[in-house]
Amino acid sequence: MTDSEILQLYRRGERDKAFRALVASYRERLYWHIRRMVLDHDDTDDCLQNTFVKAWQSLDRFRGDAQLFTWLYRIATNESLTFLSRQQTRGGHLELEAAGRLSTDPWFDGDQLQLALHRSIAKLPPKQKAVFNLRYFDEMPYEKIAQVLETSEGSLKASYHHAYEKVKTWMKEEMDAKY
């Protein structure tokens, strides 16, 4: 079902049906986006449910001047950033600890290269991590990332370039240390 079909359904008063269609359309994309930000499956599940609950609560106010896709990604990104920020205020960089636990995580089956990749990404500042993930994993155009993060394309390109260089360096260091 397309975004406009979901919205038409919602405006006709079939709210539950429209919302179920929205969840079905976006659950996987948003899950993977959040998962790469917070790493842990249970934390991802919490953030994803919060994202859909907030979408449900504010769907009445969705004006349609942005795509549902962009709007949902923005909510999901904000939920992830809020989660990471809460973790930092509770006691340090817990996402680094989560990255450290990846090797024993039952829902992660990557090799050393994947471990090095996600541990390196976890070292990035949260907002830069969002930029990197949206571009590197989702291959989202800068124009759309700018809409999601509500920032300029120019600063995004610079941010991605710096993030890319840092991740590459950290990955190389980790792989060199291993072998």
Added chain:
Amino acid sequence: MNEEKDILELARQEGNAFRTPEGYFDSLEDRVMARIAAETAQTPSRRPVWSVLKPALTLAAMFALIFGMGYGVLSLTHTLGRDANVAATEYASAEEEMITPASLINYYQTEPAEEPEIDEETLINYLASELSFADLAEIYAQAN
């Protein structure tokens, strides 16, 4: 440069390393809907109290404001009126204190002071300064 970039390209080619529990996505819709239903069920107990009280409190605040303003104006008016009455009463009692029967008797029993006699020259000078020549001529004519 390209060789350095390959490490990230290589990692991307390996695909997604994360997994989810079996059937996670299939059950997500129901779990989200259940959570929304639970939150919606909790919300009415909080909202109506405020939404019912809000207009009533607004109305009460407006009445209190109007009453306060009215009371203030009335109090001020009453205070000014009372001050005026007090002043009039005090003046009247002061007058009463000044004119007593004894003071009246004393006043009438007191002999009047003798009026000084006016000699002819003083009278002529007074008339000359106060009256015109025509008036004096008329008085003279009437006297003769």
